[in-house]
Amino acid sequence: MAGLRVIEGGRAAEQPGTPARNLPPGLLAELYEKYAAQVYGRCRWLLRDEHDARDALQEVFVKALRSLNEFRSDASPSTWLLKIATNHCLNTLRAKKATYREQLEAVQRERRQDTEPPERRELVRMLLGAAPAEAQEVAVLYYVDELTQAEIAATLGRSLPTVRKRLREFIAAAREALRIAVPGLELPEGDEP
Amino acid sequence: MRIDLGGPGPACSAARVRRLLAGELAGVEGERVARHVVDCARCQEVQRRVAAEKEDLARAVPFEVFAAGVAEKLALAAPRTPKVLRWAMPFAAAAAVALVAGTALVHRPRAEESESRSSAVRSKGGVSVQVFIQDAQGVRELQGAQVAVGARLQIFLHPSTRKYAAAVLLEPGESSVLYSGVAVQGALPQSFEWTGAGTATLMLVLVDEPLSAATLRSPADAPAGADVLQVPLRR
Numbered sequence: 001m002a003g004l005r006v007i008e009g010g011r012a013a014e015q016p017g018t019p020a021r022n023l024p025p026g027l028l029a030e031l032y033e034k035y036a037a038q039v040y041g042r043c044r045w046l047l048r049d050e051h052d053a054r055d056a057l058q059e060v061f062v063k064a065l066r067s068l069n070e071f072r073s074d075a076s077p078s079t080w081l082l083k084i085a086t087n088h089c090l091n092t093l094r095a096k097k098a099t100y101r102e103q104l105e106a107v108q109r110e111r112r113q114d115t116e117p118p119e120r121r122e123l124v125r126m127l128l129g130a131a132p133a134e135a136q137e138v139a140v141l142y143y144v145d146e147l148t149q150a151e152i153a154a155t156l157g158r159s160l161p162t163v164r165k166r167l168r169e170f171i172a173a174a175r176e177a178l179r180i181a182v183p184g185l186e187l188p189e190g191d192e193p
Numbered sequence: 194m195r196i197d198l199g200g201p202g203p204a205c206s207a208a209r210v211r212r213l214l215a216g217e218l219a220g221v222e223g224e225r226v227a228r229h230v231v232d233c234a235r236c237q238e239v240q241r242r243v244a245a246e247k248e249d250l251a252r253a254v255p256f257e258v259f260a261a262g263v264a265e266k267l268a269l270a271a272p273r274t275p276k277v278l279r280w281a282m283p284f285a286a287a288a289a290v291a292l293v294a295g296t297a298l299v300h301r302p303r304a305e306e307s308e309s310r311s312s313a314v315r316s317k318g319g320v321s322v323q324v325f326i327q328d329a330q331g332v333r334e335l336q337g338a339q340v341a342v343g344a345r346l347q348i349f350l351h352p353s354t355r356k357y358a359a360a361v362l363l364e365p366g367e368s369s370v371l372y373s374g375v376a377v378q379g380a381l382p383q384s385f386e387w388t389g390a391g392t393a394t395l396m397l398v399l400v401d402e403p404l405s406a407a408t409l410r411s412p413a414d415a416p417a418g419a420d421v422l423q424v425p426l427r428r
Binding site (some may be wrong): 028040043050055059065075076092124127134142143174182185193 | 194196197198199200201202203205206207208209212213215216217221242243245246247249250252253256258259260261262266267274357375376377378379382
């Protein structure tokens with residue numbers, strides 16, 4: 001007999017697969033109506049592939065349904081879901097070995113014909129691949145969701161100094177990636193956002 | 194040319210606008226943000242983006258497609274091993290702050306362990322695992338300590354550049370898959386309680402290609418070139 005057992009009342013107290021049978025009527029439709037668009041938007045933005053984004057959207061909601069108590073009790077279910085979606089997509093990108101260098105080089109090619117700076121969110125997305133894994137999530141929360149450093153610390157359960165450190169790591173990696181791939185485009189001075 | 198990557202504004206953020214639109218902001222805070230959004234170009238841009246996301250969703254993933262996919266994935270997530278694995282809740286994030294690294298033995302399969310393997314032994318370096326225990330004494334590193342009855346164990350993975358991982362509990366004459374999938378950085382999705390006795394081993398296998406965790410019954414079963422980490426458990 002395998003030496004493992006569930007701890008009742010935990011996030012996974014609902015057995016895998018159980019939510020499909022026990023979902024309150026209308027719950028899935030309600031979740032879709034309220035939250036699916038932003039989750040799908042996040043997945044599309046990070047994965048840049050409609051099929052992968054659709055798959056990721058469903059995976060994120062499966063996680064939410066399997067953690068329904070935690071999801072419902074969170075002060076901000078929308079932030080909770082975006083965090084899950086971001087994590088899921090960043091891990092997917094890592095597994096696929098995201099090609100941020102090629103994307104930055106494309107930015108450089110386009111810049112030769114266009115004096116406008118690249119779109120800010122798109123640039124952040126490309127630069128994520130240059131940063132350490134733990135800095136990527138913090139960067140999305142700061143630059144895209146625009147959470148304050150204190151809000152990020154609370155969301156991730158990390159200390160404020162750790163969040164600052166991760167942001168510095170992201171900026172250092174982004175600056176170096178731009179220096180190599182897009183000369184002429186640089187970030188503001190300083191190692192703090 | 195210098196480009197500012199952005200960040201939170203002095204009085205607004207994309208997340209706050211999303212929370213407002215999702216009905217998550219109530220009372221004074223909700224009223225304040227609602228008033229602010231009316232005159233804030235940044236927040237109105239977020240509103241436009243939210244509206245565009247809704248149109249994208251309706252076009253690309255209608256509710257019926259969404260619901261069918263979720264139901265299918267829930268069904269697929271059901272236990273597949275004959276010895277049903279049962280998972281425990283993850284540690285609270287606040288408790289995790291107090292965690293300290295556990296210890297692990299690192300083993301890389303040698304070519305001679307399997308005739309079918311390549312002779313190449315690959316090490317990407319930097320792969321490590323941390324195991325934390327939560328029991329009546331609180332949360333701390335495992336470090337070879339005895340696992341009390343009822344204690345919860347959480348695995349934190351540091352996969353370096355490895356892309357896929359499997360976590361397997363090895364007990365005498367038996368193996369149980371704890372995790373199989375993308376090599377996540379940090380805590381595996383769920384923690385667990387070991388209900389066995391005597392000794393057991395947590396085995397982590399990290400590779401660059403998808404692997405079948407169900408076939409992992411010892412370190413020798415790991416694919417050639419994999420990083421294999423073992424954490425002994427005792428009671």
